[in-house]
Amino acid sequence: MDREQEEMQFLGFFGIIKESIKIIFTWRKIFSQITLALILPLSFIFLAHIEISDLLFGKIGHDEHELEHAKADSPKYNKLSDHVTTDIIELWLFRVVYFVLYFIFSLLSTSAVVYTIACVYTSKPIAFGSVMSVVPKVWKRLMITFLWSFLAVFAYNVVTFLVFYLLVVLIDSAVIVIALFFILLILYFSGLAYITVIWHLAGVISVLEDIYGIQAMFKSKNLIKGKLGVSIAIILLLPIGSAVIQTVFNIFVAYGSGSGFVRLGAAILCFLLLLKLILFGLVVQTVIYFVCKSYHHENINKSALADHLEVYLLAEYVPLKSQDLQLERVDV
Incomplete structure (x- = not known):
């Protein structure tokens, strides 16, 4: 990271993207190793989940269709009913396994990338072995x-559902309901984007500072002020890109009826694009952290941060005190 910390506050939408891409290409060897070790299985799990879910839903749909045309209480009906129940159990068990694996590899990938960029920021030598040894800590x-x-997203969705439900129940006018529905829908997605940005930045804070959990989320909320619009615009590129990749994968692979060559080519293309998107997302959220720190004139002591990173390697984790990460506020 060639820029001085004071300069990073001036990075906008394209500046943050350019800085993130520059970091990836400058340190492409270590990021390639992290990608192969952690992001590759994460991408495979995501795409495999789409394909297998489609197969399981197809199986459930087929058995339910057969069940509708079977005579009630007949041996065939009972057998098909058992099949449908088994299919649904298989689907939910698969989803649980998928969620656990995806969650674990997401955490590991985030830890590795954030640590690596912190090493880049402090000009600390980086080796793949040391990065992987830090991740479990x-x-x-x-x-x-x-x-x-x-939990915050879950609570937000529950409250939103209750608001929409009360809207339908308490207001008789269909025109007013529809108008309020679209207004609330816009507000809902705006709030969800805001929570998503806080979520991403809180993950970086949990690795680099002495706080985590809900404290990291509150710290993220305060840190993002002043750079909220830019951060949301950049972070939203990730789900949009993911949605595009998932749509292409569904059309040409999961639901594809074309030749095997086309399906294979589309699957490989989606896989490679997803690899790059996940890596870019992890790098850009860390860059946003340093940009926000700079914007609030919170100088990060590189020596203290380097010592903090070294502790990961030499001993059990000892959190770096927050005052080491913001020793002084620079008056501009």
Whole structure:
């Protein structure tokens, strides 16, 4: 990271993207190793989940269709009913396994990338072995933060559902309901984007500072002020890109009826694009952290941060005190 910390506050939408891409290409060897070790299985799990879910849903749909045309209480009906129940259980068990694996590799990938960029920022030598040895020491802190973030999203969705439900129940006018529905829908997605940005930045804070969980989320909320619009615009590129890749994968692979060559080519293309998108997302959220710190004139002591990173390698994790990460506020 060639820029001085004071200069990073001036990075906008394209500046942050350019800086993130520059970091990836400058340190492409270590990022390639992290990608092969952690992001590759993460991408494979994501795409495999789409394909297998499609097969399981197809199986359930077929058995339910046969069940509708079978005579009630007949041996065939009972057998098909058991098949449908088994299919649904298989689907839910698969989803649980998918969620656990995806969650674990997401935490590991985030830990590895954030640590690597912190080493880049402090000009600390980076080796793949040292990065992988650090990951197990920070992923638990990151897990707690992600669980709090998940709880926040869950609560947000529950409240939103209740608001929409009361809207339909209490208002008789269909025109007013539809108008309010679209207004609330816009507000809902705006709030969800805001929570998503806080979620991503809180993950970086959990690795680099002495707080995690709900405290990291509150710290993220304060840190993002002033750079909220730019951060949301950049972070939204990730789900949009993911949605595009998933759509292409569904059309040409999961639901594809073309030749095997076309399906294979589309699957490989989606896989490679997803690899790059996940890596870019992890790098850009860390760059946003340093940009926000710079914007609030919170100088990060590179020497203290380097010592903090060294502790990961030499001993049990000892959190870096927050005052080491913001020793002074620079007056501009």
